[in-house]
Amino acid sequence: MRKVALVTGGGRGIGREIALALGREGCAVAVAARTPDEVAATADELRRLGVEAAALDLDVSDADAIARVAGAVTTALGPVEILVNNAGLAESAPFAKTDGALWDRHLRINATGPYLLSRALLPAMLASGWGRVINIASVAGLRGAPYVTAYTASKHALVGLTRALAAEVAGKGVTVNAICPGFAATELTWRSARNIAAKTGKSFDDAVAALARLNPGGRLIEPAEVAGVAVKLLHDDATNGEAIVLDGTPS
Incomplete structure (x- = not known):
């Protein structure tokens, strides 16, 4: 399938594996992150596979940068049909040392970033009648854990965004799901x-x-396993609003 995908945090780890997996599925892939050398390397690897690719510098907490990147992807590859919100932050601290800056940083990157990207890119998906928003959350978005209050709260927010947005776009050809790795x-x-x-x-x-x-x-959990779930969601019109746990728990 020739769909246009944008993968944030695509220079390494889970984001890189998802970008490569989408490329193998026939997608054109834009890879974005704050690490230009890494996203350039991922884009080069995609091109060696014969995939149309673009590498972009993006801070997901910067609304102006998101608008620029959305326009750049459309110009280079076409309107984004698959959005993978993978860029994230995880820092630990006891609650007593979780200051406002640490709290705000997690919410801004892990929750507000996906919100801003979805706001920017969803209208084109709805207009075309097809789209996928895949949020890389965490099992911490479904449970509580000590010493990661800000991270846990931000991932709960991302799961909540996923479920609410999925309910709003249901029946319009667009699905919104979260993958929650351990x-x-x-x-x-x-x-x-x-x-x-x-x-x-x-x-x-x-x-x-x-x-x-x-x-x-x-x-x-291996990054390729997360990428495998993302690929399945491309071909699944029925799964919407799910937080898919991937931590080795027997199904």
Whole structure:
């Protein structure tokens, strides 16, 4: 299928894997993030696969930048039909040390960014009668967890946005869903493991293993597994407003 996709946070980890998976499905893919070298590398990899690709510098908390990127993608590839809100932030702190700046930063990137992008790109999807909005949330958006109050609240907000927007566009050819991974084999998990090792004296490998055990499946989720769910959602007209848990829990 020749659809135009925009993947935020597409320079590494889950975003990169989703961008590559969409390219293999025949999509033209715009990759956007605040890391220009990484998104350029992902776009180059897509082009080597014969995929139309664009690399864009984007801070999802900047409304003006979002408007510019939306226009740039349309000019380069066409109107965006698939939006993957993957860019995110995860920082830990005890609640007593979760100050306003930390709180605002998480809400701005993890919730307001997807809101702004959806606002910018949804009208074209509705006008064409087909579209997909895929929000990469987290199991933290469905549960509570200590030391990540701001992150947890922001991911709950993203799941709430997903469900409300899905209800509003139901029956119009557009679906809105969230994928909620547990701990995944990404830089966010490695960063958490380094923090644990620094604070507890554990080795990095032991810290990673401890995080993996927090997933019901006892292992880290691979970015390619998240990408596989995203691809399935492209071809699924019936699934809408779901928060799909991906943490190894038996179905």
